[in-house]
Amino acid sequence: xxxxxxxxxxxxxxxxxxxxxxxxxxxxxxxxxxxxxxxxxxxxxxxxxxxxxxxxxxxxxxxxxxxxxxxxxxxxxxxxxxxxxxxxxxxxxxxxxxxxxxxxxxxxxxxxxxxxxxxxxxxxxxxxxxxxxxxxxxxxxxxxxxxxxxxxxxxxxxxxxxxxxxxxxxxxxxxxxxxxxxxxxxxxxxxxxxxxxxxxxxxxxxxxxxxxxxxxxxxxxxxxxxxxxxxxxxxxxxxxxxxxxxxxxxxxxxxxxxxxxxxxxxxxxxxxxxxxxxxxxxxxxxxxxxxxxxxxxxxxxxxxxxxxxxxxxxxxxxxxxxxxxxxxxxxxxxxxxxxxxxxxxxxxxxxxxxxxxxxxxxxxxxxxxxxxxxxxxxxxxxxxxxxxxxxxxxxxxxxxxxxxxxxxxxxxxxxxxxxxxxxxxxxxxxxxxxxxxxxxxxxxxxxxxxxxxxxxxxxxxxxxxxxxxxxxxxxxxxxxxxxxxxxxxxxxxxxxxxxxxxxxxxxxxxxxxxxxxxxxxxxxxxx
Amino acid sequence: xxxxxxxxxxxxxxxxxxxxxxxxxxxxxxxxxxxxxxxxxxxxxxxxxxxxxxxxxxxxxxxxxxxxxxxxxxxxxxxxxxxxxxxxxxxxxxxxxxxxxxxxxxxxxxxxxxxxxxxxxxxxxxxxxxxxxxxxxxxxxxxxxxxxxxxxxxxxxxxxxxxxxxxxxxxxxxxxxxxxxxxxxxxxxxxxxxxxxxxxxxxxxxxxxxxxxxxxx
Numbered sequence: 001x002x003x004x005x006x007x008x009x010x011x012x013x014x015x016x017x018x019x020x021x022x023x024x025x026x027x028x029x030x031x032x033x034x035x036x037x038x039x040x041x042x043x044x045x046x047x048x049x050x051x052x053x054x055x056x057x058x059x060x061x062x063x064x065x066x067x068x069x070x071x072x073x074x075x076x077x078x079x080x081x082x083x084x085x086x087x088x089x090x091x092x093x094x095x096x097x098x099x100x101x102x103x104x105x106x107x108x109x110x111x112x113x114x115x116x117x118x119x120x121x122x123x124x125x126x127x128x129x130x131x132x133x134x135x136x137x138x139x140x141x142x143x144x145x146x147x148x149x150x151x152x153x154x155x156x157x158x159x160x161x162x163x164x165x166x167x168x169x170x171x172x173x174x175x176x177x178x179x180x181x182x183x184x185x186x187x188x189x190x191x192x193x194x195x196x197x198x199x200x201x202x203x204x205x206x207x208x209x210x211x212x213x214x215x216x217x218x219x220x221x222x223x224x225x226x227x228x229x230x231x232x233x234x235x236x237x238x239x240x241x242x243x244x245x246x247x248x249x250x251x252x253x254x255x256x257x258x259x260x261x262x263x264x265x266x267x268x269x270x271x272x273x274x275x276x277x278x279x280x281x282x283x284x285x286x287x288x289x290x291x292x293x294x295x296x297x298x299x300x301x302x303x304x305x306x307x308x309x310x311x312x313x314x315x316x317x318x319x320x321x322x323x324x325x326x327x328x329x330x331x332x333x334x335x336x337x338x339x340x341x342x343x344x345x346x347x348x349x350x351x352x353x354x355x356x357x358x359x360x361x362x363x364x365x366x367x368x369x370x371x372x373x374x375x376x377x378x379x380x381x382x383x384x385x386x387x388x389x390x391x392x393x394x395x396x397x398x399x400x401x402x403x404x405x406x407x408x409x410x411x412x413x414x415x416x417x418x419x420x421x422x423x424x425x426x427x428x429x430x431x432x433x434x435x436x437x438x439x440x441x442x443x444x445x446x447x448x449x450x451x452x453x454x455x456x457x458x459x460x461x462x463x464x465x466x467x468x469x470x471x472x473x474x475x476x477x478x479x480x481x482x483x484x485x486x487x488x489x490x491x492x493x494x495x496x497x498x499x500x501x502x503x504x505x506x507x508x509x510x511x512x513x514x515x516x517x518x519x520x521x522x523x524x525x526x527x
Numbered sequence: 528x529x530x531x532x533x534x535x536x537x538x539x540x541x542x543x544x545x546x547x548x549x550x551x552x553x554x555x556x557x558x559x560x561x562x563x564x565x566x567x568x569x570x571x572x573x574x575x576x577x578x579x580x581x582x583x584x585x586x587x588x589x590x591x592x593x594x595x596x597x598x599x600x601x602x603x604x605x606x607x608x609x610x611x612x613x614x615x616x617x618x619x620x621x622x623x624x625x626x627x628x629x630x631x632x633x634x635x636x637x638x639x640x641x642x643x644x645x646x647x648x649x650x651x652x653x654x655x656x657x658x659x660x661x662x663x664x665x666x667x668x669x670x671x672x673x674x675x676x677x678x679x680x681x682x683x684x685x686x687x688x689x690x691x692x693x694x695x696x697x698x699x700x701x702x703x704x705x706x707x708x709x710x711x712x713x714x715x716x717x718x719x720x721x722x723x724x725x726x727x728x729x730x731x732x733x734x735x736x737x738x739x740x741x742x743x744x
Contacts (some may be wrong), residue, residue: 109552177559185552215563219570234574237658238617238715245577249570312664 015517024119027111028517029096034414035118036093037407041483043085043125044400048476050078055438055472058465061457071455072140073132079143083261084168085125087395090403091264092117092175095203097414099179101508101515102197104188104524109181110174117174124167131157142453144254147235147246151227158228162221169214176207176214183207188507190526194285197506201288202267205295209256209263212299217253220246244309251302259298262362262394263291265402266333269355271506272409273337276352277344278503283336290329290336297326307378316375323373327366334363349501350424354405357397357432365393368443383453386446392439396475397432404431404482411486412500416514417493423485430478437471593678595671600696605634608697609707612641617715621648622655622683624714627690635697638673643691643712647683653718654682657691662709669701670710677712 016022016031023035053074057065066074096114100107108114131138136155139145150158183204187196196204223234223246233239235246266287274281281287303311303319311319337359346352368390372378381387404427412418441464446452450461457465496513507526511519610633612626623646633639647653657677661667672678676691683689697708 110556173563177556177563180559181552181555184555211559211562212566215565215567216570216573219567219573223571223574237713238656238717240658242577245574248577249573252570252573310662310664 025115027107027115029100029108029111029114030414030515030517032108032114032118033093033095033097036089036096039118039121040086040088040090040093040403041486043081043089045479045483046129047078047081047086048479050074050081051472052476054078055469057455058457059469060466061459061462063456066455068455069137069140072142072453073138075453076139076142076145077128077132080128080139081125082395083143083257084165085121087261087399087403088172089121091203091206091261092172094199094264094268094403094406094410095175095179098410098508099182099200099203100186101511101519102200102506103183103186103191104507104520104526105182105186106518106521108178109186110178113174114178117171117178120167121171124164124171127160127167128164131155131160134160144250145221145224146250147224147227147243151224151235154228159225162225165221166218169218172210172214176210179203179207180211188520188523188526194288195526197267198270198281198284198287199264199267202263202265202291205291206260206263209260209295209298213253213256213260216249217257220249220253223249244306247306247309248302251305252299254305255302256295256298258391258394259294261399263295265358265362265399266291268402268406268409269337269358270340272351272355272405273340273359275409275501275504276349276355277341277346279340279344280505281336282339283332286332287336290332293329294326297322297329301326304373304378307375308382320373320375324370327370330366334359334366349408350419350421350428351405351409353425353428353432354401354408357428358401358405361397361401361435362394365390365395365398368393381446383451384446385442385450385452388452389439389442389446392442396439397435401431401435407486409501410508411489412496413508413513413515415490415493416496416512417489417491418496418500419485419489419493423481423488427478427481427485430481431475434471434475434478438468438475439471441465441468441471594673594675600636600671600698601638602636602699605636605699608633608635608701608705610639610641611707611709612643613709613711614643615711615713617713620655620714620716622646622653622714622716623648623688624657624712633697635701636699638694638696640692640694643676643693644688645681645683645691645714646688647685650685651718652682652684653716654680655714656680656717657712657714660711660713662711663705666697666701666705666708669698670708671696671698680717 016026016028023031026032026035053066054071057063057071096108099105128138134155134157136157138157139150139155139161141149141154141158145161183196183200223232226232227234227236227241233241235241235243237243270281270287301319301323303315304323307316307319341356348356368386372381372387372390408419408424445461445464445468448461450457450465498512499509500513501509507520507524508515510524609630611630612628614624614626616622616624623644625644627642627644631639631641643657645655659675659677661670673694673696675693675695677693681689681691695710
């Protein structure tokens, strides 16, 4: 793709307002993107600290550090914060920063709603975290909040949890509407849908998924609220309801949600591999179709999370085959990434290291997913550490690595400064080793039968749990280095050129580094 | 002066057209808002859909909670079928609840009556509701009941006991592969669904919680 910018209209440019109100009242997509990214970083560290508590408790068998009740609260909040506080807002932040620049638009379509959708988030997480200090403690029923654990047996703070989920949902829905309207209606002339960069494509599909399933999540927590406070019996068997219904509704939201957390990562990885292989991406169109099919399939596989609830044989077979089918478009994507690298002039800067690790480790997570999809095998794996290993492989070296890759890749464009390459690579290797030492042994202890969500375990799991904890502490500590690198880059460093990387493609590399406060006030022409 | 200059959003003025979106923008927003409302409604529609789906297909072992109106279920030629009865007490339900017989041999296409023994072991009047389930689940649509204690609530005075009947039939359509069926009932304490007693129970519940905490400490 090549782009010609007609003229930079510098006369009317005025910079951001000064002081705190700049951030409070801003409608600028770059400011809001920055807010989202910092917020998600803060949540990543808080959720990570909770993971450290979990791994510290599991360092040795027996109860060591925390009470089981508190362990359950840590487990629940870790999941909720990482999913809704770290990964999703990070992707929304990247979308805010990049989509308008990538499609040649001056800003997001609905700038004031953009401001609102960010600023309700801190309140949502303030409410959620404050439940830690309430009587009865924070939610303790796991991030999947299965009824009746989250209704009949829930701590009183569950009502605050429900309110907080409603706010997060509203924020996501507003953000998604903004993304879709921007992409559908504000592309620069000549930017046809098929010419759109893959990150934009991945977010268009993600936004549609969010619009389809976040209201279902809102419905699920509303039903919980009614069961708890208004005497209805959606999930209460005594009143004619059905707890299994909760799982169906939850996973109807939950499985597309899983892809919401990985599709933007596909987009990011495609850009980075393309740039550092110094080749055009192999199979742009097939990438688009692969993402679309993954998104559509995500709506018909939800019950593979529930193979052991007593589904009839026909349903188990259907959900098994449908789930396995997802491996086909995913395989297409992995094939395209590998083929793009094939005979490319590859250099291994930090973003590329993270992107390659993403491809390899995400594929490992994908394969353990295939194993879990086999219904009879799942009866063995269900609710063991094998599942924990699987979803952490697709979420940590999957989603999180792609976000880190994106930060290293685009931070010169955001700040105008190059990050410290030596420290970046150090951060990568520490994270890479940490992640594998943490999660790979969990496959084995899971296959050996260690159940998930337990604060204590049988003696035969002791060794690998200790290894896993050591890896987790390494991974956790190396994120402090990440924070240091980001701050160092914001403060200063080698000045970045507009194109930043040799062979970078896309409209965002045609504007100055750092990107001016307003870009593409005159639409560029895309040929 | 152009009114757009006073806009709080700087780029509205800066953009060439004066507007951020093209004509289709508002339509897209409307459609997406409809989609959001539609999906929220759909999540609630899933509740009856789920029940209807389970009822039609008999999946999930769900049994109809009303008496059958079909009078022509009895047939001459039936086949042997073993039925096992299982009873569960939902957590914190103190009643004694068990089938009179653990298993019976019946014929398909013939009505049979079985009974369950129940006793309120507490010193207060309580109300209970039994919820049935059938395994294997594909037997559920072939089970019809003329009467069942699960169709209504049971209220027992302190120490009161009762024999609860269920009159059932398995139709001849029952798949050949099914030689025995488990019919399970779970009994729930629904006394507190009475609003007046709700507050009373809450106090008691708090007391219990405090007690539990002590024991864990």
